[in-house]
Amino acid sequence: MKIKFLGGAEEVGRLAVKIEEKNSSVMVDYGVVPDKPPKYPMPPEKVDGLFLTHAHLDHCGGLPMYYHSLDAKFYSTILTANSIKPLLLDSLKIAGLEGYPQMFNSDDVSMLYDHFNEAVYGEQFDLGDFRVTPQSAGHIPGSTMWKFENSQSVMVTGDIYTRDTMLLNGAKPTKADILVIESTYAGKNHEERGQVISRLKSRIAEVVDDGGKVILPTFAVGRTQELAMILADTGYDISIDGMGNSITDIYMHTNGFLRSHSEFLKNIKKTRKIKGWRMRERALDSDIIITTSGMLDGGPVLGYIDKLQNDTKSAIFLTGYQVENTNGRSLLENGTMKIAGVSVKPQMKVDFFDLSAHAGHDDLIRFIKNVDPQKVILCHGEKREELLHDLDGYDVMLPMNGHEFTA
Numbered sequence: 001m002k003i004k005f006l007g008g009a010e011e012v013g014r015l016a017v018k019i020e021e022k023n024s025s026v027m028v029d030y031g032v033v034p035d036k037p038p039k040y041p042m043p044p045e046k047v048d049g050l051f052l053t054h055a056h057l058d059h060c061g062g063l064p065m066y067y068h069s070l071d072a073k074f075y076s077t078i079l080t081a082n083s084i085k086p087l088l089l090d091s092l093k094i095a096g097l098e099g100y101p102q103m104f105n106s107d108d109v110s111m112l113y114d115h116f117n118e119a120v121y122g123e124q125f126d127l128g129d130f131r132v133t134p135q136s137a138g139h140i141p142g143s144t145m146w147k148f149e150n151s152q153s154v155m156v157t158g159d160i161y162t163r164d165t166m167l168l169n170g171a172k173p174t175k176a177d178i179l180v181i182e183s184t185y186a187g188k189n190h191e192e193r194g195q196v197i198s199r200l201k202s203r204i205a206e207v208v209d210d211g212g213k214v215i216l217p218t219f220a221v222g223r224t225q226e227l228a229m230i231l232a233d234t235g236y237d238i239s240i241d242g243m244g245n246s247i248t249d250i251y252m253h254t255n256g257f258l259r260s261h262s263e264f265l266k267n268i269k270k271t272r273k274i275k276g277w278r279m280r281e282r283a284l285d286s287d288i289i290i291t292t293s294g295m296l297d298g299g300p301v302l303g304y305i306d307k308l309q310n311d312t313k314s315a316i317f318l319t320g321y322q323v324e325n326t327n328g329r330s331l332l333e334n335g336t337m338k339i340a341g342v343s344v345k346p347q348m349k350v351d352f353f354d355l356s357a358h359a360g361h362d363d364l365i366r367f368i369k370n371v372d373p374q375k376v377i378l379c380h381g382e383k384r385e386e387l388l389h390d391l392d393g394y395d396v397m398l399p400m401n402g403h404e405f406t407a
């Protein structure tokens, strides 16, 4: 089996993995590094099928580029296919606003859907010489690990989370000869999720009971909905703003992916959906505002912080990883951020709560040992080598972008 990373091998972002055996070839993901400007994988190479793991831009952000010059069948779960549309169209809009070169257009996004084939967890199908099995990756709703079987079997995890959350059940390992696995959190374990959630809830209670408001800058896909679930029983007045609302609508209308769809519907009804500037003014009367973007680099969150920045009783609580050179990272490290190009130092309380949807170091090791592959290929990580000392006895590879190898 020949494997080549067009991106995402030694880095978190722009994952694109090409797998070839005999006369069949597939590509898993074709993402971007959501930098300024975004970085893309190496130019697309012709394959029989494109398989998407999930609706995050570092996995799907470049997919329409493929259809600009080539074509192939496109496979994902229906929830993933529906969720990427607002993301891709928004990234086109941002590229236009910021004056970045546009690598694809809205016609290429439509082309993707012209080639769409729905995959269902656990239901096998054939593409050329490959037998394909999609399985849940536990990372965000709709996320998929892909297993391709020919003379050998190879499983590509995409991003995985192996523990149950309020929204989703964790990924379950199954046997494969070759395992291509993410390693974002190599060398790092997460604080226990239950503890993080109780700490978050009690900090929110302190702020609200003292007359302040809590801004939760949040990723649109998965995290917005998980936070709504986590906070539903607090009884506080919760507003949700930004692209998270479009994704919530998609989740509400797509059955079969969440841990409990009915529980989700019940809890989401306790929140208020903010649309337009008039409602936005009133949203400031809520106790909690959940809003995009998660790293404070755009979206309605900036407007809310702008209004509340001098309110020492209010708080900004971050719950996701903050990439270098983002407003979120800057706020955590030195208390400053930029709003409309102007540097500000909000007087609000700032704190971080690790609600990561990536498996931590020990969970990655446990997952690999349960899959028990002959070969482990580590990707999507900057510190992959930190996993090596816990993988004694395994044949482990740390490939680099652009290098084709036989596994």
Ligand SMILES: [Zn+2]
Pocket: 054, 056, 139, 159
């Ligand atoms: Zn992801």
Ligand SMILES: [Zn+2]
Pocket: 013, 056, 058, 059, 159, 380
């Ligand atoms: Zn990722």
